[in-house]
Amino acid sequence: MSYIANFEKALEIGRPPNIRTLFPNSRALIVSGKVIDRAMLAKGNAMTIAANGRNHLIIRGALQAAQRAHAAIIIExxxxxxxANAYCPVNYWNIARQVDALCNELAITVPVAIHADHYGIKKPEDIPVAVVEIPTIFEAGITSIAIDASHMPDADNLLAGIELARYIPSWAGLETEVGEIKGKLGLSTKEEALFIIQGLNAHDIFPDWIALNNGTTHGIEASAQGIQVELTAEIHKAIADYAVSGAQHGTSGNNSDRLRAIASQTYTTKANVATALQMVSWGLEVNDYGNAVLDTNGDFIKIPGKGVTEELWQEMRSFAESKGWKKGDYKSLNLSFENKIMGQCKAVRDRMARRVENFIYTMLVEVFNAGDTARFGVEAILEAGSYDIGPKTGRIESPENWTPDKIRQRAATIVSDKGPAGDYDD
Incomplete structure (x- = not known):
């Protein structure tokens, strides 16, 4: 049967309840994050981009790239x-509406998940807020979430994950995280990863992904330390019995060869890209690491005729300078300038989206091995006969061995170096 025929069937049964409620007449195949993970696993040695849609034109370019590559994709x-304290115009409560509208406008026929990344829990007092807020983002069309309590000690991280899982639909994609991401300092260990995954498993919580502190950072990467592929592979092997895929964060600071190694040598199926897409959309020069190239004065290099107009870029720069912002703070320009960006002529908007499209297409096809994975996502839905394709494994651990008291006792025996405190939410 043709892909389009299968797509039509998947469209009937593969959209989760919140998506059907919000968009009853839509032809966008917005799916659970689980579907995207299974698509990559079915192809093997493949990971797709989780594109951080900091502005509308990044989302447009990402969807165009996925359609061109016939790849299942995540927009996050x-x-x-x-x-609630956003620095981008795209947020938890409007991202699904933007994705759905663009999928229909552009006739996108690949599976797309909408992921709430880094739902950060930095202290136990954050949990009551999350209990109220998490249901609202699923009501707004989120289909996958990362509960990131990795800033807290291991026991609190696990207990937060157990508590908040009650407020996440069972059909939704789920990511957990261990080890706050901060580059070469405070790397995650097998013991930490096993502790989190085993403890969740004992409570019938089966994450699709785990994100590790495996030697990379978020934002603009100043060093060449990069992802430690061997460490990642070692940890993934240690948790293999629990069928958890890897989620690679901070890819913007790593070159294509290292990212190919992550795809081919580990169990990673999701690779977050944020800062690079922002820079590409604006028309800044970036290197193979996805980092913006700086001139001899330490300034970003704007490519004439690419991205925003030269006049708008100068206005953006002047605004940032008036705020005393460093290069890593330029991300806050997204919120301040979205309306001016969208108020540029169509030719400029199109070239912004097209540059993102070309960048992501190359990553999907030539680096991530995600080309032609759309069909595997559709097949996963048809095989399950539902939007809810279920977990990849069942309970292995005994709940009685993972009570709150025993969780704290176990955590006290873990030897790890979390490194200095940091704030790496992106």
């Missing part, structure tokens, strides 16, 4: 980017 926004 992090809590710092699009939560």
């Amino acid at each position: 926004i992090a809590r710092s980017e699009g939560g």
Whole structure:
């Protein structure tokens, strides 16, 4: 049977309840994050981009790239980017509407998940807020979430994950995280990863992904330390019995060869890209690491005729300078300038989206091995006969061994170096 025929069937049964309620007449195949993970696993040695849609034109370019590559894809926004204190115009409560509208406008026929990345829990007092807020973002069309309590000690991280799982639909994609991401300092260990995954498993919680502190950072990467592929592979092997895929954060600071190694040598199926897409959309020069190239004065290099107009870029720069912002703070320009960006002529908007499209297409096809994975996502839905394709494994651990008291006792025996405190939400 042709892909389009299968797509039509998947469209009937593969859209989760919140998506059907919000968009009853839509032809966008918005799916659970689980579907995207299974598509990559079915192809093997493949991971797709989780594109942080910091502005509308990034989302447009990402969807165009996925359609061109015939790849299943994730569009996401992090809590710092699009939560209650957002610095981006795209947020947890409007991202699904933007994705759905663009999928219909552009006739996108690949599976797309909408992921709430880095739903950060930095202290136990954050949990009551999350209990109220998490249901609202699913009501707004989120189909996958990362509960990131990795800033807290291991026991509190696990207990937060257990508590908040009650407020996440069972059909939704789920990501957990261990080890706050901060580059070469405070790397995650097998013991930490096993502790989190085993403890969740004992409570019938089966994450689709785990994000590790495996040697990379978020934002503009100043060093060449990069992802430690061997460490990642070692940890993934240690948790293999629990069928958890890897989620790679901070890919913007790593070159294509290292990212190919992550796809081919580990169990990673999701690779977050945020800062690089922002820079590409604006028309800044970036290197193979996805980092913006700086001139001899330490300034960003704007490519004439690419991205925003030269006049608008100068206005954006002047605004940032008036605020005393460093290069890493330029991300806050997204919220301040979205309307001016969308008020540019169509030719400029199109070239912004097209540059994102070309960047992501190359990543999907030549680096991530995600080309032609759309069909595997559709097949996963048809095989399950439902939007809810279920977990990849069942309970292995005994609940009685993972009570709150025993969780704290176990955590006290873990030897790890979390490194200095940091704030790496993106």
